[in-house]
Amino acid sequence: MSEYIIRNGHVFDPVQGIKGDKKDIAVKDGKIVETSALSASAKQIDAKGKSIMAGAMEVHAHVAGPKVNLGRWYRPEDKLFDSHKTPGMTRIEGGKSIPTVFKTGYSYARMGYTFAMEAAMPPLYARHVHEEIHDTPIIDEAALPVFGNNWFMLEYLKNHEIENNAAYVAWTLNQTKGYGIKIVNPGGTEAWAWGLNCLTVNDPVPYFEITPAEIIKGLIETNEYLGLPHSIHIHGNNLGNPGNYNVTLDTLKLVEGYKAKNNFGRKQVMHATHVQFHAYGGDNWGNFESKAKEIMDYVNMEKSITMDTGNVTLDETTTMTADGPFEHHLGGLNHLKWANVDVELETAAGVVPYIYSPNITVCGIQWAIGLELALYAKDPMRCFITTDHPNAGPFTRYPRVIKWLMSKKARDAQIKAFKNSDKVVAATNIATMDREITLYELAAMTRAGPAASLGLGKDYGGLKPGMNADIAIYNINPDNMPSDPEEIEKAFSGVAYLFKDGKICVKDGTVVDNGNKRTFWVDVKVKPNKQVAHDVKEKFLKYYSVNEGNYPVPDSFAPHPYVIAVDATQ
Amino acid sequence: MKTVTLTVKQAPELYLECENITPDTFAGKKADEIAQLPAYQGKEDTTLGEYFTIAGEAGATAAETQIILKGDCSKMKYIGIKMTAGEVIVNSSTDMYTGGWMKGGKLVVKGDVHSFCGLGMEGGEFIIEGNAGNYLGASYRGDWRGMQGGIIRVKGNVGSDICTFMNGGELIVEGNADVHIATHAEGGKIVIKGNVNRRVGGQMVKGEVIVFGKIGLMMPGYKYTKDVDLEVDGTKANFAEYVGDLGERHPKRKGEPVYGKIFLKK
Ligand SMILES: [Zn+2]
């Protein structure tokens, strides 16, 4: 394999504490190595005046599977005028908020991303998720199966049977080639099948007689019993409603008393996702306001939590979530169109188009809340940048979100551009916040932090010799930062170079190689469990529309796996 | 105003995508530059110059540019799409998406237009001297933004599903219309001088449909309210007013629900 030496660039790597120093990076056989390990034939890359970071890691996005495809089916207008092929090796790229798999892979790579986590895999439709993952070029991907409304889990945790629940989770990860435990509106999506919802952590789930708090704690215990690389990954109750920040605080506080137990260097026991949608004050849309500070005061203090922002990008987009009741509610608010899928014993999903208009005060406040979360974060290793793609905006807007985070001037310009900027300012703190995220902090929020949270910190998210050679080189010079914030957006829109597994996949913003994408999944070994084996058999006979034998994802669906083995038999 | 004349010299084997034939794209360009503008045929990237002889030159802006098309354009799609000003005159029939998302200016087609023309139109004037196909003035498939402004006038007949999701603007049809008029509409006005097959105003929230001829069958969601005198496109007449679609949601103004309306000439 090729050898490279990247010279004269400014390196930003929280793994090694390098804050923009000029340092040569050596690449050999897909790994970062000491410069002394290179032969004389190593190709030189001149990175003078540029910034070098590890490949960025997307911790939460909806990029593959039935829910995303439902959006594609019923929103042909999303790829209007996208039918032409552009010159070069790439295929036609269609879709704005729900791009095709090709556009997904290319777009992440062009922005310097090398990994994306599909945030909600319905176990029953895991095959579809893996088919799309397989067809997404360049980037590595993994998927989190959803457990927060699953009948097995509800029954085990109702009786606090952690060992059984753990055996079931391990079985499901293996069957679905999944990565970890995703929870969406715990109990609420199941309650919706009864025409109800769970809007606090104490609302009981009908029939199952269990509360969201018991589900969340039970799944934390399950996760740490198994010692998975990632923690539980939660979309809490009462998303998107004014005044929900109290429910969010109640959810976050459930980590108290728990400690991470794993061999992957992960420290948190909970990852709270798209917190922007959960940091709302007021009790109606008229007195709606930011509670980002209240949330971040707690997150800053509680080291057992990592989170991502869910930044609103002020675009027309497509919302999609396993939070079926929320989507039904949203469809009733905007009268555009609504689609819903029920996934048998496991989960559900809804899809509704949404326009975050700068002329609507609430959208402006949501925009501010997402940015405030990151700007209040004291530890950038625990607060990551997402748009909950495509829920708060398409991931292709990361360069714009980065511009807002790195430049107060850019934020002020956007505040001024709001139709009701005085109302947005009155309901938020954004106008008073001077902090500008540095390149080093950005590297933590988009690389080293997500990698550590996912339990991948040993090989990913940094540039230390021995780590995987996923490297992004940006046309931005820390010694001469642009005064025009648009230049920041431009620099992060197209990398000068992207190395994936030591191979140049993007050059000057253009895809030049499809790379060797891999599917990450977690294979957990547990003690044989007769009870769970019996329960699985029984539920498939009684309830599922498929046979147990047709449920697992065959190896051929993930032909380039990166399997993380976990031994939970001890 | 300056004029560019495009004369068809070769009919496309498939269909030619002419989204670049607009005053906005032509503005400021000379004939040889216009000839270089891309035009897809299927997946092949060709140029306008391969299919048209181009004479004259464009004005400095769209508003100062007139485009005249000569020869058979019935296999040309997207003519006049998204135009904001100026004039396009086509001396033949055209294919789908003619005048889509128009924002201003004037587009005249002297023959027929195919389906999906005038989609999501926001402004300007679109005159069709022959017949129009289906989905005239509607939204793009899946979209909720149908015709929002401007005016479309059809001298002949129109097909089905016209002005689906219409939100504003005006469509005047001097001939007859087939099924599905103003489905899901939330505004706008449709005048049909001839007869309508059936299914007028299904799931209409707001908007007006005025019919001079007969409606084959009135939808059950409509209720007769009163007779009214109206002046429509220069003609004064007495109409029966119906409100609906009663099965659909309706916004309120001053406490009273706002309905879609059908006016049927007596
Ligand atoms: Zn979510």
Ligand SMILES: [Zn+2]
């Ligand atoms: Zn999500």
